[in-house]
Amino acid sequence: MVWSLGLLAAILLPLFPLSWGFNRLLTSLPGGWPQALAVIILPQAGLELLRFSHIAHTLPPLWRLYGSLWAVFSSLLYAFRAITAREVGIWTRLLASSGLALAWLAWLSGAPLATVQVFALAFCLPAALLFLLAAALTRRMGGAYLGLRGGLVVALPRLSASLVMTALALLGTPLFPAFFALWRSFGHLPLAWVPLLMPLPLLWGWATGRFFQDLLYGDFRGEPMTDMGRMTSALIGLMLFASLFLNLFGGGFSA
Amino acid sequence: MDALAVSVPFLPVLSALLILAFFRRSQPLAARTSVTFMGLAFLGAAVLLIHYLVSGQAHVLDFGGSWGTIWLDPLSLVLWTFISGISLIVHIYSVRYMVEEPGYGRFFALLDLMTAVILFMVAAADLITLIVAWFLVGVILYFLLGHDHRRPAAGRYAFWTQITYRFGDLPLWFAALILIRSYHSISLPVIFAQIQSHPGLQIWGLPVTEVTGVLLAFAAFSRSAQFLLHTWLPYTMDGPTPVSALMHAGIVNAGGFLFNRFAPLFEHAGMALHIAFAVGLVTAVTGSALMLIQNDIKRSLGYSTMGQMGFMVMECGLGAFPLAVFHLIAHGFFKASLFLGSGNVIGDARRHDGVPPDPIYTSVVERRPAKPSRLPWLVAASLTVLVPMVVIGLSHFFVAERLFYEQGVVVLLFFGWVTGAQALFAAHKMSQQDPWRLMMGILVSFVVVVIGYTLISHYFAHFLYPSLKESQGLFQAASIHMLSFDALVFLLAAIFVGGWALTFFADSFELGNHLGRRGRALYLMFYALLSRELYVADVYAYLSQVLLRWSRWLNVWLGWC
Structure with missing residues (x-):
């Protein structure tokens, strides 16, 4: 029973290869809102399952070690795969899976469950927003595949700016919650683990660079499109700005 | 004064927010707001520097959060004044230069944010603030370099820069984590005080200072375009010229800043300094060699910066930390003026026919002697070799005799001698009607420059590192075994003399034809x-x-x- 719950948790809080189920589930959902809600709820449900199963007390130290190594591998694998994703939805899924695999690492290294929940949320909220923006892009272009039309920032300046800022928030750019969540989870890890995780920000940076290259640069080729409303983009900006202030005054880091 | 100190880095932030919120569509208002706020930030920084010179008190400002502290010490105050000054020049230059570019308001907002982030970075008093600002420099630079969205190349090169910067962020993160775990604080002054009281603390059987010193050195290498991490620098010319100026004058100097900020740590990290010396030397030689064969002025300037950054890191590797700061400021002004003037050079090149000088052309058209008139070779050789040695040696002897006993200073004097001799040798090779007049002019300039540079750098070093113990500690950490040092100096001397001989004989005997x-x-x-x-x-x-x-x-x- 305990192990079944653990395996189910590995689907909901994605850990390779069971993360395949998580990604498949997200792909099969219709539209942006169901995907956005799922990416917030499923990982939290996975963490609740872990709490309910009390698996943390039964795991021998060696299993913890192997589990942690596997979580690092899973995170690196998804980050590595994200560098060639050009569809906004796929890109978001892969990077969310990469970030959420680290929640396993934090949990296995003994971080309190509440900390792990906040950690997961720090990645899930921008991912959810990206799913909504991908849906908005699909409504305008028939798909959210970047790089075909080039220079979307000219045709859809507000939507592009929202995509850029939300992508930065997802990838742990400093001042956004994911950065501090990452720092706090590093704080629970033995130092010897840190070099293993170091390629991760590099791969995330690479994935972002390619994402922005496809989104922002080049001459736009296509019909004129209606941009996102001023109020919507202002709301997104306000949300991201509020998350910055939360970090400045409440989510800092101490030794 | 504390309120003024807080306002200096926040003024550009405020300007950026105002432009993004209200003035994005109005070019004059965006430019005026940005220049005014930047001017105020510069004035504030200058006032704080003067206040420090009068009062001589360094202190840390705390905003009440768990991080976000500002250290008002000589290093940050000097760099605040320098950065805000350079940024103000770049702002003023951009007002007209960028007027026909799309996204004018956005450009000024990004320029303001970049300046603010650099100001926070150089004044960070805790590791989190430093890491956040260090990281954000890369992010904002990406958007500044890729300002022109119509050109995919701009985005590609901005991405190269961003990924190299990210590569440099990682060792800094790791070093910060080690320091936080080892000394149980994120505050830099606290960590440095603990390093002085427990310099022998170990991690994985190695001294913490050595491990973190090497990691910090690698972080500095990526920011200062050291060899193998340099490929982004010459290609960033695809960004707007004001950004190139700001980058080459200020942002790329972050490596030198990092060495100086962590100077108390590097006093106990000799191995990191030796690595810095080797990497800096290779970079200086490679950058200068690559600069010489470029046919594009901006790329040539890019490689020149690489060479200069190599020299700056090499200075740190020799323990001459304040000299590196002096170098980065001098280079910053020099390179900013070159970049901002590069447009005129390109314009001149387009206007003139570009006929290469040859003896017949110079004789007939320019009415100058076709046959070079030069000093007798023995006189020229004596002047070239002896004058720099005497001038540089005496100026240092009169300023501070003790410097002659530091290995790092001896190596730098050696480089100074080589550079001086090279300048005089180049003057000797010029064709002039009155070679004595030319040589005397060069000699007088050389003496004035050397004495001025020696005096200013000495007093600047005393300002940045008032404690003699700290300066000597850095030189000591950079020292190597005497035999290895002598061998190194002889090897360098052989390379330079060999290079001169090769150049001279290749020219005189036209070796290329044989x-x-x-x-x-x-x-x-x-x-x-x-x-x-x-x-x-x-x-x-x-x-x-x-x-x-x-x-x-x-x-x-x-x-x-």
Whole structure:
């Protein structure tokens, strides 16, 4: 029973290869809102399952070690795969899976469950927003595949700016919650683990660079499109700005 | 004064927010707001620096959060004044330069944010603030370099810069984590105080200071475009010229700043300093060599910056930390003026016919003697070799005799001598009607520059590092075994003298015409190697293509899930 719950948790809080189920589930959902809600709820449900199963007390130290190594591998694998994703939805899924695999690492290294929940949320909220923006892009272009039309920032300046800022928030750019969540989870890890995780920000940076290259640069080729409303983009900006202030005054880091 | 100190880095932030919120569409208002706020920030920084010179008290400002502290010490105050000054010049220059570019308001907002982030970075009093600002410099620079969205190349080169910067962020993160765990604080003054009281603390059987010193050095290498991490620098010229000026004058100096900020740590990290010396030396030579064969003025300036950054890191590797700061400020002003003037040079080149000078042309058209008139070679050789040695030696002797006992100073004096001799040698090779007049002019300039530089750098060093113990500690950490040091100096001397001899004889005996087939092939191969910039960027491009192929293959195999 305990192990079944653990395996189910590995689907909901994605850990390779069971993360395949998580990604498949997200792909099969219709539209942006169901995907956005799922990416917030499923990982939290996975963490609740872990709490309910009390698996943390039964795991021998060696299993913890192997589990942690596997979580690092899973995170690196998804980050590595994200560098060639050009569809906004796929890109978001892969990077969310990469970030959420680290929640396993934090949990296995003994971080309190509440900390792990906040950690997961720090990645899930921008991912959810990206799913909504991908849906908005699909409504305008028939798909959210970047790089075909080039220079979307000219045709859809507000939507592009929202995509850029939300992508930065997802990838742990400093001042956004994911950065501090990452720092706090590093704080629970033995130092010897840190070099293993170091390629991760590099791969995330690479994935972002390619994402922005496809989104922002080049001459736009296509019909004129209606941009996102001023109020919507202002709301997104306000949300991201509020998350910055939360970090400045409440989510800092101490030794 | 504390309120003024808080306002200095926040003024550009406020300006950026005002432009983004209200003045994005109004070019004059955006420019006026940005320049005014930047001017105020510069004034504030200058007032704080003067206040420090009068009061002499360094202190930390705390905003009440768990991080976000500001350290008002000589290093941050000098750099605040320098950065805000350079940024103000760049702002004023951009007002007209960028007027026809799209996204005028956005450009000024980004310029303001970049300045603010650099100001926070150089004044950070805790590791989190430093890391946040260090990281954000890379992010904002990406958007500044890729300002022109119509050109995919701009985005590509901005991405190269961003990924190299990210590569440099990682050792800094790791070093910060080690320091936080070892000394149980994020506050830099606290960590430095603990390093002084417990310099022997170990991690994994190695001294904490050595491990973190090497990591910090690597972080500095990526920011200051050291060899193998330099490929982004010459290509950032695709960004707007004001950004190139700001980058080459300020942002790229972050490596030198990092060494100086962590100077109390590097006092106990000799190995990191030796690595810095070696990497800096290789970078200085490579950057200068690559600069010489460029035919594009901006790329040539880019490689010149690489060479200068190599020299700056080498100075740190020799323990001359304050000299590196002095160097980065002097280089910053010099390079900013070159970049901002590069447009005029390009304009001049377009206006003039570009007929290369040859003896007949100079004789007939310019009415100058076709045959070079030079000093007798023995006189020229004596002046070239002896004058720099005497001038540089005496100026240092009168300023501070103790410096002669530091290995780092001896190596720097050696480089000073080589540079001086090279300048006089180049003057000797010029064709002039009155070679004595030219040589005397050069000699007087040389004496004035050397004495001025020696005096200013000495007093500047005393300002940054008032404690003699700290300066001596850095020189001591950079020292190596006497025998190895002598061997190194002899080796460097042999390389330089050999290079001079080769240049002289190649010129005098026209060695190029006497090269055999193999010699010519070797020469061409060397030229190809330099013109392809040592194939470093090609190797990186190939490796990244391989990784992208694997990533694609994995995605297809796993059904993109």
